[in-house]
Amino acid sequence: MTDALLDRRQRLLGPNVPTFYRAPVHIVAGQGVWLTAADGRRYLDAYNNVPHVGHAHPRVTEAVARQAATLDTHSRYLHDGILDYAERLVSRFAPPMAQVLFTCTGSEAMDVALRMAVSVTGRTGLIATDNTYHGNTTAVSQLSTRRPPVGGYPPNIRLVPPPGAESPAGGACGAPLEAFAAHVAEAVADLEAAGHGVAALVLCPVFANEGLPGVQPGWLEGAAAAVRATGGLVIADEVQPGLGRLGSDMWGHGFLGLAPDICVLGKSLGNGYPLAALVTSRAHMAAFRARFGYFNTFAATPVAAAAGNAVLDVMEAERLQQNAMEVGAALLTELQNLDHSALVRVTGHGLMAAVEMRDGDDAPATALAEEVVEQMKDAGVLIGRIGRQMHILKIRPPLPFGRAHVMRTVETLDRALRRAQTVAG
Amino acid sequence: MTDALLDRRQRLLGPNVPTFYRAPVHIVAGQGVWLTAADGRRYLDAYNNVPHVGHAHPRVTEAVARQAATLDTHSRYLHDGILDYAERLVSRFAPPMAQVLFTCTGSEAMDVALRMAVSVTGRTGLIATDNTYHGNTTAVSQLSTRRPPVGGYPPNIRLVPPPGAESPAGGACGAPLEAFAAHVAEAVADLEAAGHGVAALVLCPVFANEGLPGVQPGWLEGAAAAVRATGGLVIADEVQPGLGRLGSDMWGHGFLGLAPDICVLGKSLGNGYPLAALVTSRAHMAAFRARFGYFNTFAATPVAAAAGNAVLDVMEAERLQQNAMEVGAALLTELQNLDHSALVRVTGHGLMAAVEMRDGDDAPATALAEEVVEQMKDAGVLIGRIGRQMHILKIRPPLPFGRAHVMRTVETLDRALRRAQTVAG
Numbered sequence: 001m002t003d004a005l006l007d008r009r010q011r012l013l014g015p016n017v018p019t020f021y022r023a024p025v026h027i028v029a030g031q032g033v034w035l036t037a038a039d040g041r042r043y044l045d046a047y048n049n050v051p052h053v054g055h056a057h058p059r060v061t062e063a064v065a066r067q068a069a070t071l072d073t074h075s076r077y078l079h080d081g082i083l084d085y086a087e088r089l090v091s092r093f094a095p096p097m098a099q100v101l102f103t104c105t106g107s108e109a110m111d112v113a114l115r116m117a118v119s120v121t122g123r124t125g126l127i128a129t130d131n132t133y134h135g136n137t138t139a140v141s142q143l144s145t146r147r148p149p150v151g152g153y154p155p156n157i158r159l160v161p162p163p164g165a166e167s168p169a170g171g172a173c174g175a176p177l178e179a180f181a182a183h184v185a186e187a188v189a190d191l192e193a194a195g196h197g198v199a200a201l202v203l204c205p206v207f208a209n210e211g212l213p214g215v216q217p218g219w220l221e222g223a224a225a226a227v228r229a230t231g232g233l234v235i236a237d238e239v240q241p242g243l244g245r246l247g248s249d250m251w252g253h254g255f256l257g258l259a260p261d262i263c264v265l266g267k268s269l270g271n272g273y274p275l276a277a278l279v280t281s282r283a284h285m286a287a288f289r290a291r292f293g294y295f296n297t298f299a300a301t302p303v304a305a306a307a308g309n310a311v312l313d314v315m316e317a318e319r320l321q322q323n324a325m326e327v328g329a330a331l332l333t334e335l336q337n338l339d340h341s342a343l344v345r346v347t348g349h350g351l352m353a354a355v356e357m358r359d360g361d362d363a364p365a366t367a368l369a370e371e372v373v374e375q376m377k378d379a380g381v382l383i384g385r386i387g388r389q390m391h392i393l394k395i396r397p398p399l400p401f402g403r404a405h406v407m408r409t410v411e412t413l414d415r416a417l418r419r420a421q422t423v424a425g
Numbered sequence: 426m427t428d429a430l431l432d433r434r435q436r437l438l439g440p441n442v443p444t445f446y447r448a449p450v451h452i453v454a455g456q457g458v459w460l461t462a463a464d465g466r467r468y469l470d471a472y473n474n475v476p477h478v479g480h481a482h483p484r485v486t487e488a489v490a491r492q493a494a495t496l497d498t499h500s501r502y503l504h505d506g507i508l509d510y511a512e513r514l515v516s517r518f519a520p521p522m523a524q525v526l527f528t529c530t531g532s533e534a535m536d537v538a539l540r541m542a543v544s545v546t547g548r549t550g551l552i553a554t555d556n557t558y559h560g561n562t563t564a565v566s567q568l569s570t571r572r573p574p575v576g577g578y579p580p581n582i583r584l585v586p587p588p589g590a591e592s593p594a595g596g597a598c599g600a601p602l603e604a605f606a607a608h609v610a611e612a613v614a615d616l617e618a619a620g621h622g623v624a625a626l627v628l629c630p631v632f633a634n635e636g637l638p639g640v641q642p643g644w645l646e647g648a649a650a651a652v653r654a655t656g657g658l659v660i661a662d663e664v665q666p667g668l669g670r671l672g673s674d675m676w677g678h679g680f681l682g683l684a685p686d687i688c689v690l691g692k693s694l695g696n697g698y699p700l701a702a703l704v705t706s707r708a709h710m711a712a713f714r715a716r717f718g719y720f721n722t723f724a725a726t727p728v729a730a731a732a733g734n735a736v737l738d739v740m741e742a743e744r745l746q747q748n749a750m751e752v753g754a755a756l757l758t759e760l761q762n763l764d765h766s767a768l769v770r771v772t773g774h775g776l777m778a779a780v781e782m783r784d785g786d787d788a789p790a791t792a793l794a795e796e797v798v799e800q801m802k803d804a805g806v807l808i809g810r811i812g813r814q815m816h817i818l819k820i821r822p823p824l825p826f827g828r829a830h831v832m833r834t835v836e837t838l839d840r841a842l843r844r845a846q847t848v849a850g
Contacts, residue, residue: 005503012511014524014710018720019501026503030496048498050722056494065490069481071455072697073473076444078430078451086437099439104529104699105723111562136719137536139563147718267722272497274529274699274723285439293572294561295443297475297692298530298699 001038002026020384021377030055033398033405035382044381046397046409052243052268053314054400060271060310067306074297075102081305088312089265089277092250096281097263101288102300104274106239106266107135112278113262114139114200116288117233120261123197127187127227130159131210131388134202134237134264143202156196158187163220164213177215181222188226198232200262205252208240211387212354212394214347217257224258233284236260239276240352243268244315245399247325247350255349271314273307274298320399324350330403331395334410340417342368351401354386355393355413364391368420375416381409426463427451445809446802455480458823458830460807469806471822471834477668477693478739479825485696485735492731499722500527506730513737514690514702517675521706522688526713527725529699531664531691532560537703538687539564539625541713542658545686548622552612552652555584556635556813559627559662559689568627581621583612588645589638602640606647613651623657625687630677633665636812637779637819639772642682649683658709661685664701665777668693669740670824672750672775680774696739698732699723745824749775755828756820759835765842767793776826779811780818780838789816796848800841806834 002023009017025043029036032054035043045055053060067081075082086100103109118124128134128143135141142149142157153159160183184201191198201223207213224234241252242265249255253263261284266276276299288294298304315321328350335346335353342365345356357365357372369391376383384394395409427448434442450468454461457479460468470480478485492506500507511525528534543549553559553568560566567574567582578584585608609626616623626648632638649659666677667690674680678688686709691701701724713719723729740746753775760771760778767790770781782790782797794816801808809819820834 002503005505005508008508008512009503012508012515012524013526013725014707014714016714016718017500018718019503024501024503027498028496028504030498035496035498035502050499051497055498056496058494061490061493064493065486068486068489068697069483071453071460071481072476073452073455073460073480074475075442076449077460078427078434078444078449079453080430083430083433083437087433090437099437101438105533105721107721108530108533108562115563136717136721137533137562137564138540141717147716272493272723272726272728282439289439289441291572292566293441293443296530296532296561298697300438301697303697 022374025377033401042380043377044405044408046395046401046405047382047384048398049240049245049396050267050272051398052271053311053318053320054398057271057314059314060307063306063310064273064303067303072301072303075300076295079302079305081302081309082300085305085308088309090279093263093279094259097279098282099280099285101278101285101294102304103276103278103296104298106264106276107137107140108296109264109266109276109278110135110140110237111137112288112294113235113264115292116262116278116280116284117200117235119291120233120284120287121197121199121231123199123232124156125158125191125196125198125232126156126200126202127158127160127184127191127198128202129162129207129210131162132204133209155194156191158191160184160187162207162210162213163215164207164211177219178222181226184223185226188230188232192230198227198230200233200235201227202235202237204237204240205256205258206241206246206349206352208352209386211356211392212347212349212352215256217255220256220258233261234258235262235264238263239266240396241349244321245324245350245352247321247328250321269311270304270307271311273304275304275308318400324399327351327401327403327406331406331410334406338410338414338417340421342421343417351397351399353395356387357391357393364389366391369393371420372413372416375420376412379412379416381412447799450802458826467805468802469830469833471820471826471830472807472809473823474665474670474821475692475697476823477696478736478743478745479823482696482739484739485732488731488735489698489728492728497726497728500725501720504727504730506727506734507725510730510733513734515704518688518704519684522704523707524705524710526703526710526719527729528701528703528721529723531689531701532562532565533721534689534691534701534703535560535565535662536562537713537719538660538689540717541687541703541705541709542625542660544716545658545709545712546622546624546656548624548657549581550583550616550621550623551581551625551627552583552585552609552616552623553627554587554632554635556587557629558634580619581616583616585609585612587632587635587638588640589632589636602644603647606651609648610651613655613657617655623652623655625658625660626652627660627662629662629665630681630683631666631671631774631777633777634811636781636817637772637774637777640681642680645681645683658686659683660687660689663688664691665821666774669746670749670775670777672746672753675746694736695729695732696736698729700729700733743825749824752776752826752828752831756831756835759831763835763839763842765846767846768842776822776824778820781812782816782818789814791816793845794818796845797838797841800845801837804837804841806837
């Protein structure tokens with residue numbers, strides 16, 4: 001059946017449409033932190049962040065269904081729903097963050113963020129890390145490194161190594177953090193010298209795609225200062241850390257003590273409904289709105305608002321940020337207690353953790369990490385991989401993840417590591 | 426209440442967030458072709474194309490609700506729904522169109538289409554009309570003319586006058602069509618000489634934003650030939666004409682007898698659920714997929730597929746393409762029977778019609794057109810405006826529009842024209 005589906009995908013969607021796992025799973029149902037496959041197999045979801053408050057949460061699906069059956073138009077007519085949601089969303093930010101621009105996807109929100117930075121600064125230079133992903137539009141994908149843009153990178157982009165890139169296996173991140181600030185300062189000087197100037201530094205506050213290097217409060221001050229010295233903005237990509245996943249804080253930048261100029265939110269906001277947003281100050285929003293007549297048909301609709309409001313309702317009712325903090329701490333402890341020679345570093349912030357794997361020669365253990373992810377899937381627990389060499393395990397479950405789920409995940413990981421080391425070794 | 430909502434929008438969303446009408450409507454419910462305002466007032470919707478099969482169609486909202494309560498994950502896992510939908514969608518195209526790439530918005534699909542054209546041709550030049558809109562991403566908005574991009578237009582873009590741009594009021598479109606082919610040929614030569622070459626000509630087959638000039642089968646052959654002579658592609662923006670609105674044909678390019686290389690679909694596909702798509706040949710899809718590792722989290726999901734499939738179900742069950750043909754013909758006839766000095770040209774294709782208005786000196790009657798739209802709103806019928814001088818009335822209702830709705834719309838327009846001429850004159 002899987003082969004038939006893969007053939008059909010190839011025929012209808014074309015080649016290179018990405019899937020997870022050597023033999024992709026065929027999922028037919030989801031509830032809370034559990035997914036059910038077509039063969040009846042159940043998987044513990046320790047990876048997906050879109051179902052932020054749990055797969056198919058009835059409060060969200062019912063709110064969406066109710067609103068869709070009532071009205072679903074665009075924001076050229078007036079409606080309370082999206083304003084109620086905007087109000088609740090900005091109330092979760094510190095001033096001067098005060099206004100929202102809604103989109104359908106994080107990619108669209110980041111695409112606007114880049115134009116906003118250009119509008120505010122009058123300059124075009126962009127700095128990001130050299131192992132990142134911030135979205136899939138033409139403009140945003142120029143920041144990505146997996147596949148260089150057709151015709152090469154535009155002259156106004158500088159990509160710098162992320163914090164921790166030079167760290168020895170298991171080493172501390174302090175020194176690399178200083179290195180990061182130095183890299184950013186160098187990129188700033190280079191963009192200035194080239195005449196582009198600096199529009200913005202774009203980063204995920206916890207560097208979730210780069211490998212979750214374990215940043216701590218204050219660690220990005222040097223990089224931010226280098227950008228701001230020339231009038232550039234800081235854009236925080238909160239798609240992964242945002243909306244309470246870190247437990248200790250609602251947003252990644254809050255955890256760092258960093259005050260970004262623009263925040264980009266996505267994935268988690270609508271629990272699957274295509275809803276994303278950009279949050280910024282009045283001044284920056286006005287600068288963008290003066291330059292672009294931006295309208296997004298499917299965004300800022302009554303149904304998108306219903307999804308967003310319901311997610312916030314569930315977050316509050318089920319105390320999911322608190323849960324992320326408590327269960328995330330347990331996850332980190334249990335992971336740190338694992339004892340395997342290949343397991344060289346465990347980092348985590350709330351319900352997002354990374355497990356770096358290296359082989360006997362201290363080289364990234366890419367094949368072993370892949371084998372572990374496959375073994376865990378076969379044992380009924382879904383996780384993923386990140387890092388430049390894809391040698392870092394990534395655990396990032398829906399927020400209703402409980403302690404029993406942590407134990408199951410870590411025990412399964414323990415067994416998978418033993419088996420995988422046998423297979424790969 | 427409207428003022429309070431507008432103040433709240435300004436505070437939370439910022440300035441210049443577009444609305445319709447001098448005093449925007451505050452809509453709280455929709456059903457079929459009717460919208461209900463907060464004050465209980467009912468409006469006949471003769472404008473919105475997103476609710477393609479009617480506002481809050483129960484078959485669509487129930488399909489979305491059912492699937493959302495079951496499973497809503499991404500396309501990195503396997504699922505039948507999106508493949509069933511892809512199969513049904515491509516079956517509505519002629520070969521070699523055979524594969525689909527799903528996105529959330531038409532903007533995202535067009536953004537991919539531009540990169541696909543560059544991937545296929547190895548060239549970067551783009552040609553569009555000089556009074557168009559194809560989407561809101563950084564790359565796609567460079568084709569728009571309402572507000573020039575920050576820093577000016579990129580050197581690889583050529584914008585040409587649309588067909589009918591030079592036509593005398595009420596004149597035939599034949600000669601201007603030849604002019605369009607000549608403009609495109611000139612842009613092709615210019616892009617070749619500048620070293621960009623031609624990646625694609627991007628157009629809406631019926632030029633819905635430009636003013637619906639009344640194109641007829643075969644009329645774009647010259648323009649397409651000029652582009653293809655140098656290996657360039659033709660991208661058809663089917664967001665407005667597509668999915669049966671034209672009545673006679675499922676797609677605008679089908680009506681024209683034009684065989685585009687890439688089709689971009691949006692708005693109507695999900696009846697409000699954020700669902701858009703790009704349809705192309707195997708060869709073009711492979712060229713793109715070889716260059717870009719494209720993945721869109723919220724697209725190609727089981728819920729997006731449920732929405733798309735339900736819309737096709739309703740189209741078939743309620744014979745809505747047939748309805749668009751029959752009721753659209755009645756709409757065109759009734760509009761052509763109107764007798765007002767300012768009404769100089771009526772064009773239409775299925776359930777999309779345009780009414781061009783000019784004053785006594787044959788100048789575009791922008792103020793009069795605005796007044797008519799406002800008068801109609803006050804009389805309970807929602808329509809819009811297009812054209813370079815916004816002097817063309819646009820009627821583009823949901824497809825379940827009936828003959829009684831046509832009569833009400835045209836009678837209301839007749840009265841509004843009389844009143845507006847008194848006010849504006």
